[in-house]
Amino acid sequence: MSKSKHVIYGSEYSPFSIKVRSYFRYRKIDHEWRPRTLDNLADFKAHAKLPLIPLILCPDGSVLQDSTPIIEKMEQQYPEMCISPDDMICNFMSVMLEEYGDEWVNKPMFHYRWWADADQIAVSTGLAQSIMPNATDQEQKAFASQLVERMVPRLSFVGSSAQNKQTIEASLEDLLALLEVHLDARPYVFGGKPSFGDFGLAGQLFGCTQQPTTAVMIESNPNVANWIERMLNPEDLGEWEEWSELSPTLLPIIKGQIGDLYFPWAIENLIALEAEHGTFTVTLKGSDFTQDTMKYTGRSLTALRGKFQKLENRGELEDVLLAANCLKPLVTESW
Numbered sequence: 001m002s003k004s005k006h007v008i009y010g011s012e013y014s015p016f017s018i019k020v021r022s023y024f025r026y027r028k029i030d031h032e033w034r035p036r037t038l039d040n041l042a043d044f045k046a047h048a049k050l051p052l053i054p055l056i057l058c059p060d061g062s063v064l065q066d067s068t069p070i071i072e073k074m075e076q077q078y079p080e081m082c083i084s085p086d087d088m089i090c091n092f093m094s095v096m097l098e099e100y101g102d103e104w105v106n107k108p109m110f111h112y113r114w115w116a117d118a119d120q121i122a123v124s125t126g127l128a129q130s131i132m133p134n135a136t137d138q139e140q141k142a143f144a145s146q147l148v149e150r151m152v153p154r155l156s157f158v159g160s161s162a163q164n165k166q167t168i169e170a171s172l173e174d175l176l177a178l179l180e181v182h183l184d185a186r187p188y189v190f191g192g193k194p195s196f197g198d199f200g201l202a203g204q205l206f207g208c209t210q211q212p213t214t215a216v217m218i219e220s221n222p223n224v225a226n227w228i229e230r231m232l233n234p235e236d237l238g239e240w241e242e243w244s245e246l247s248p249t250l251l252p253i254i255k256g257q258i259g260d261l262y263f264p265w266a267i268e269n270l271i272a273l274e275a276e277h278g279t280f281t282v283t284l285k286g287s288d289f290t291q292d293t294m295k296y297t298g299r300s301l302t303a304l305r306g307k308f309q310k311l312e313n314r315g316e317l318e319d320v321l322l323a324a325n326c327l328k329p330l331v332t333e334s335w
């Protein structure tokens with residue numbers, strides 16, 4: 001391997017890895033995609049600070065983990081072809097969508113992955129083949145069963161449970177229906193170029209195409225299906241659009257999915273985290289939703305508030321955030 005290349009340790013079954021790979025492809029950053037397998041697990045572990053993919057091994061030998069800071073760092077290094085819309089309102093909506101993609105859309109992706117037998121079988125089989133490409137069918141089958149045993153108890157990590165199932169499933173249906181309408185008139189969420197928000201959302205929704213139950217849902221929304229496909233190898237197809245053109249079909253997504261769902265959940269999670277409560281309950285769209293407190297989302301919401309509070313002359317953005325029910329979580333000093 002050439003030392004001038006970045007190496008991405010990832011997996012076709014890791015939405016966060018797909019997100020970062022799409023970004024590297026779009027920015028034409030020279031890289032080698034290295035699926036993490038049993039054979040290279042020791043190499044991966046030697047570099048990893050966290051047992052998570054994606055992991056980027058940079059040409060200078062440094063290591064990056066965590067998809068959001070990886071992309072932010074690359075954006076500083078390769079500033080010429082930006083994934084941030086020019087306009088402040090669109091740019092902040094893109095940042096919020098990326099956060100929502102990572103922290104909420106990951107819930108239905110993961111929930112459907114390990115909930116029903118057909119999805120468990122499809123994903124565990126694919127995962128076993130990708131992790132042990134040189135093993136026999138029998139070894140892969142045995143490993144796939146172990147994966148199901150290991151992953152099903154982890155459903156609770158993202159809040160998947162009989163109580164929360166309806167809320168999680170409805171959120172994906174609502175998102176797909178709204179996105180289908182929005183993407184009817186444009187190749188990417190903010191117009192002719194993929195944004196930070198597109199990368200976050202598309203990674204998780206690509207994961208949904210690998211599981212039979214959600215694959216059917218995606219197929220019945222062809223604009224979304226085509227956009228997910230386009231996002232695997234994104235190209236610049238035109239200009240950013242103005243917020244006034246986007247808002248009729250984008251504001252309902254921001255309000256319905258972030259203002260009325262993700263933020264109320266994320267705020268209660270942060271309150272629970274600060275109070276050192278292991279679980280919390282929040283009412284989301286009329287239903288109680290109980291789950292274990294998530295440390296990472298607490299930190300990412302705080303980072304999002306920091307980004308918002310740094311913005312100057314943000315009056316028009318605040319008006320839009322107010323209309324989307326998103327302003328209070330970003331300005332409240334303590335919960």
Ligand SMILES: N[C@@H](CCC(=O)N[C@@H](CS)C(=O)NCC(=O)O)C(=O)O
Pocket residue numbers: 013014015016017051052053054065066067068102296
């Ligand atoms: N916040 C991290 C999350 C990364 C993450 O959760 N990665 C999952 C796969 S999508 C993972 O590595 N899980 C453990 C494993 O596959 O061994 C990011 O944005 O990169």
